[in-house]
Amino acid sequence: MGRVDRIAIAIHGGASSGSEYLDTELQAYESGLERAITAGYKVLMQGRSAIEAVHDAVMVMEDDPIFNAGMGSALNEGGEVQMEAVMMDGKYLNSGAVALVNQIKNPVSLAKAIMENSNHTMIAGQAAVEYGVKHGMMPVSSDYCITEKQRKDFFRRAAGEIYRLPVNGKKKAYGTVGAVAVDYHGNMAAATSTGGPALAHAGRIGDSSIVGAGCYAHNNTCAISATGRSDQLMRLVVAHDISAMMELGGKTLQEACDYKIHEKHKDALTEMGVIGVDGKGNISFSFNTKCMCRASISNHQPLYIAVYK
Numbered sequence: 245m246g247r248v249d250r251i252a253i254a255i256h257g258g259a260s261s262g263s264e265y266l267d268t269e270l271q272a273y274e275s276g277l278e279r280a281i282t283a284g285y286k287v288l289m290q291g292r293s294a295i296e297a298v299h300d301a302v303m304v305m306e307d308d309p310i311f312n313a314g315m316g317s318a319l320n321e322g323g324e325v326q327m328e329a330v331m332m333d334g335k336y337l338n339s340g341a342v343a344l345v346n347q348i349k350n351p352v353s354l355a356k357a358i359m360e361n362s363n364h365t366m367i368a369g370q371a372a373v374e375y376g377v378k379h380g381m382m383p384v385s386s387d388y389c390i391t392e393k394q395r396k397d398f399f400r401r402a403a404g405e406i407y408r409l410p411v412n413g414k415k416k417a418y419g420t421v422g423a424v425a426v427d428y429h430g431n432m433a434a435a436t437s438t439g440g441p442a443l444a445h446a447g448r449i450g451d452s453s454i455v456g457a458g459c460y461a462h463n464n465t466c467a468i469s470a471t472g473r474s475d476q477l478m479r480l481v482v483a484h485d486i487s488a489m490m491e492l493g494g495k496t497l498q499e500a501c502d503y504k505i506h507e508k509h510k511d512a513l514t515e516m517g518v519i520g521v522d523g524k525g526n527i528s529f530s531f532n533t534k535c536m537c538r539a540s541i542s543n544h545q546p547l548y549i550a551v552y553k
């Protein structure tokens with residue numbers, strides 16, 4: 245495909261029901277979002293690929309301790325980091341994913357390496373770390389991504405002082421980051437990365453490493469990254485369903501996102517949010533939670549950063 249006019253990128257830093265911490269640290273969330281979207285947009289403006297743009301935007305959020313991905317990941321029931329990430333290329337429908345890792349600084353880079361260099365879609369655990377090392381990544385210690393805040397929260401949660409896992413969809417003790425982009429060639433890509441829910445069962449894998457659930461990209465339709473209650477997002481195949489509604493149901497990107505988030509499952513207690521772009525550079529956000537940390541920019545829309553509705 246030749247050069248097209250519109251480039252666009254959108255990112256999220258997790259949908260949630262809000263918290264005192266979020267309010268106190270609002271500025272840190274907003275400046276983290278700004279740094280990430282700027283990094284991704286710079287890639288697009290340089291004429292580079294949507295894959296590189298979503299990778300760089302997600303990597304900046306993984307490196308930022310304010311977000312629950314990479315550095316600053318929530319701790320599982322054993323007090324360990326258990327990260328996962330996924331990336332999808334909308335041109336070739338190629339994808340890569342990684343789960344159950346903690347000795348790699350940037351799971352999104354590992355997902356990209358798996359997508360680009362292996363015949364597999366997902367590699368988990370120690371073997372994934374070894375794969376990353378073989379592809380030039382530096383291994384880090386297993387507690388490298390643990391921040392003081394997450395360690396303190398872990399002990400407070402374990403002692404029942406603050407909420408544990410989300411109960412009846414009420415309180416949410418997790419987060420995620422993601423990015424979607426369309427480049428000057430009209431190619432789309434999506435990536436998602438998370439530290440998962442606090443006190444998650446050891447070995448638990450969520451939607452943020454599952455193609456079709458937490459991430460999907462197809463040049464015919466859109467690129468989507470999702471956030472929210474993982475087990476439901478997987479069952480509801482959120483990201484792929486939005487693409488299918490556009491392809492088969494003739495919905496626009498915003499209509500498909502809104503239908504999926506607000507209509508189709510309105511009886512289910514499912515906290516969720518999505519970000520999307522389409523081939524024309526349209527950007528959509530849709531979420532049924534109080535907040536979703538989000539940002540977007542394109543060559544026809546100014547920088548937008550928001551947390552609350």
Ligand code: ASP
Pocket residue numbers: 258259418419420438439440441450451452470471472473474475477
């Ligand atoms: N979906 C992520 C997970 O359950 C969490 C989130 O998006 O907030 O791991």
